[in-house]
Amino acid sequence: MASPMADEDKSSLATASASIVEQPKDETAKEDVMPPPASSSNDKENVLEEIDLLGNGKVIKSILRRGTGETAPIGNEVTVHYRGTLLDGTEFDSSYSRKDPFTFTLGAGHVIKGWDVGVASMCKGEIAELLIQPDFAYGERGSPGSIPPNAVLKFKVELLKFAPKKKDKTMMSSEERLEAASASKEEGNKAFKSGDIEGASRMYAEAKDMLEGSEEWADAHAAAAKPLKLSVHLNLASCFLKSEAWLECVLECTAALKLDNGSVKALFRRGVARTHLAEYDTAKVDLIAAAKADPRNVEIRKALDECKKAAAEYERVSSQTYAKMFAK
Template sequence: MEDDFEFPAIRDMNGEMMDDMPTYDDAPPVTLKVGEEKEIGKQGLKKKLLKEGEGWETPENGDEVEVHYTGTLLDGTRFDSSRDRGTPFKFTLGQGQVIKGWDHGIKTMKKGENALFTIPAELAYGESGSPPTIPSNATLQFDVQLLSWVSVKDICKDGGIFKKIVKKGEKWENPKDLDEVLVNYEVRLEDGTLVAKSDGVEFTVKDGHFCPALSKAVKTMKKGEKVILTVKPQYGFGEKGKQASGNEGQVPANATLQITLELESWKTVSNITTDKKVVKKILKEGEGYERPNEGAVVQVKLVGRLQDGTIFMKKGYDDTEPYEFKTDEEHVIDGLDRAVITMKKGEVAILTIEPEYGFGSTESKQELAVVPPNSTVSYEIELVSFIKDKESWDMNTQEKIEAAGKKKEEGNTFFKAGKYLRAAKRYEKAAKLIEYDTSFGEEEKKQAKALKVSCNLNNAACKLKLKDYKQAEKLCTKVLEMESRNVKALYRRAQAYINVEDLDLAELDIKKALEIDPDNRDVKVEYKVLKEKMKEYNKKDAKFYGNMFAKLIDSKKSAAPKEVQPMSIDSKA
C-alpha cells in the first residue's frame, strides 16, 4: 500500500469530493454488549461492538471527529488503514465528507469505543465502486476506533454562528439574559487579520458587546468554557462592516469573523418580583441548596445605599453581631424580605429595590442617613445563617393545629390593620397546614374543620377587599362543601357573584341565606343592593333591546315599498 493513498471513503475514483452524500438521518440509539452485533437504521448497516467507550456522550452532526480505522472487503482483503500510516483520520461528521455508512455509524460511538461496521454498497460506493481497490456493489467492513471529537454547534440553527469547543467548561449552568458575564475574546478576519482583543471585559448578556454573536454564544457556554466561533455577517457587522476605532481594526462589509471566546465567570441576576422592581445580583454563590422559608430566623450582614452611594444602614460589620430578623414579619422592607428567602447560606448579593418594595413615598430616617421619598435603594447582603420555620411535615397533628391557629390569629391582626395581602397569605398557610387530616383523631378533625372553615371565610373576606372575586367565590364554595348551611359563606359568595355580574347566582345564595337566618341584617342589606343592581340591568336590557328592534324596524321600512306596513313586534319576544 502506498503512503499517499487517499482513504476511499472520502474521495471518489477521480479524487474529487463526493457531492451526492447528504447527511444521514438520525436513527434510534443502539445499545450493545461487547461481541454483540445489531442493525442500525433500516438500510442494512450493522455494528458489532469490539470495545466499550467512556461516558455516555456521542458526537453529533457538525462535530470534528478523529478516528483510527482499517477497511476490508468481506473476503478479508485490506484496502486501507490509518493505523498502517500511523496517523489518525479527522473529518466533520454529517457533512457528506465520508460515505453514508460512516456518517451514520460513528454518531453511535462513545469516546474510545472500538466497533466493526458492516456497510452495504448502498451506503458505501454503490454500483460504481472505487476501482481498482473496491469492486462494484461491494459490502465493506471497517474496524473503527473513535479517539476523540471536538464539538461544533450551529447555535442559532441557521448557519450564522458555528461554535467549536476547544476547552470544556464546568458544571451545567449557562448565563441568562440578565446575567453579567466576564469574558476574554480575540476577533480575526478569515485571512487572520486581528480586529479586536480584550482580556476581562464584563457586560450584561441581553445588552451584548462588540457584535451580536458574543451574547448569542455566551448563553450556550459554561463557566471556564473556551470556544472558536465562525460568525457570518448577519451576526457580525453585516453589509455595512465596521470602521476602525481606537484599538479595534476595520471589519469589511459582509465579512465572516473568527472569534476566540472564553467565559471566565458570570454574576447571576434575577427578578425577585414579577414586576421586576426587586432585582438580585449574586456576587458570591452560597452553599448547598437549602434556603430560608417564610417565618425563618435569618442572620445577615447588610449595607444599605442610596443611588448616589450614600450609606444609610450598616449592620453586622466592624466586629458587630450579624443583624437578625424573622422573615415575613415586616421586620424589614418588603423587597429585602422577599429577596432573603431566595438566598443560600454564605451567598453574597446586591439587591436593587424600587420604592414600592422599599420605603415608599415618605421620608424614612435610618441608622446613618435619611432615605428621601420615592427612593430606589440597594443593599449588599450576605446571608450568614438561618433557622427555618418548622415545615408541616416535621409537625405532629397537634402541632399542626396549634400552628394553624397561630397563623389565623396573625392573619386577623393584619386584616384589622388593612393589610389584606399579608392577611390572606396567613390564612392560606393556616389552611394548608391542616389540609390533609387523614391521620387526625376525631377531636382533632373537628378542630381542623373549624379552623379550615374560619380561615377560608376570612381569606374570602380578604379577596373581596382585594377585588379578587373569582378567588373569593372559590373559597366560599370550599366552605359550603364542608358546611352547606354556612350563612357567611353564602353571603360572601353572593357578594362575589354580584361583583362579577352573576346576579341570578347571587340571588340564589342570598335567598338560601335568608331561609337559614331570616333576621340576618347584613344579608338583608346585600339583598337590597342586589335588587337595585337587577333593576339597573333590566333597564339596560330594555333599552338595548328597544334600540335593537327600532333599528330592525327602520331597516325594514327603508327596504320595503311604502304601501306595505312593517311587521308587528311580538311582545313575548
C-alpha cells in the same frame, strides 16, 4: 440580570431578587477596601450611628432608624424591604418599587455575604444603610446589565420581621400542623385588623395550606381541624371581598359551605361576590338563604336589595339593547 439563586437553591427560592443573591465566589476578587461615597448633608443628619461590622471596612452599617428587641438570629427567616444603588446613586433594584418585601433564611448563603452580615446585626423595625465592598457583594464579575465589576454597593434595608424557619409540612405531625395553622390564622387576624389585607391573605393562605388533607388525619385532630379550616376559608373570603377579587371570594365561600352548608357568612359573602360578577340569579339564592337563616341581619337585607336592583337594571339595559337591535 444575574440568576437569582445558586443552582441548588433555584427550585425553592426562585423568586429571590437578583441584586442581593450570592454569586459564585471569585477567587481573584480584590481585597482593597474602596473609599465610601461622599454623603449628602441630609444623609449625615439622618445617620444615628455608623458601625464597621467586621472591623475591616468590608461592611459598614449606618443606622437611620433604630429597631426594637433582639437582633435577628442566624437560621431565622427574615423579611425586609430594601433599595439597592451604585455609588453614583443609580438604583438597580428595589422591593419598595415592587411593593413586595423579600424573605430569605439568614446565614444560609442565599444572599450576598454583605447582606448576611448586615441584616444579622439589625433589630425588628430598624432601617439602616449598608455600604458593601465588592468581595462581600459581586466581586470582579458584577451582575451583567445591572452591577458593574468591582462595584461598591449601597443598600437601604428595613427589617420588617423575623421568625424561626418553618418546618416543611410533610415533616410535621398533624398536631404540629394544627398549631402552625392556628398561629398563622392569628397573625392573619392581626394583619386584617390593622388594615393590611394583603398580609392577612398571605397568613390565611399559609394556614389553609397547613390544613390541606386534614380530613385524613386521626379522628381527634381531624375534628379539631374542621372548624379552623372553615374559619380560614371565611377569613380569606372576607379578604377577597375587601380586595374585590370576586371569583376568589366565591371559591373560598364554596369551600366553606362544603364544611358547613348552612354558614350564613359564607352564603352572604358569596352572594355579594356573585352580585359583582353579575351572576344575579345565584347571588339571590345565596342572599335569600342567608336572610332566612339570620332574618334580623341588616347587612344581608341591604345586600339582597342591592342585588335585586342591580338585576333589574341589567334587565332594563338588556331590553333596551335588544329593542334597538331589532328596530334596525
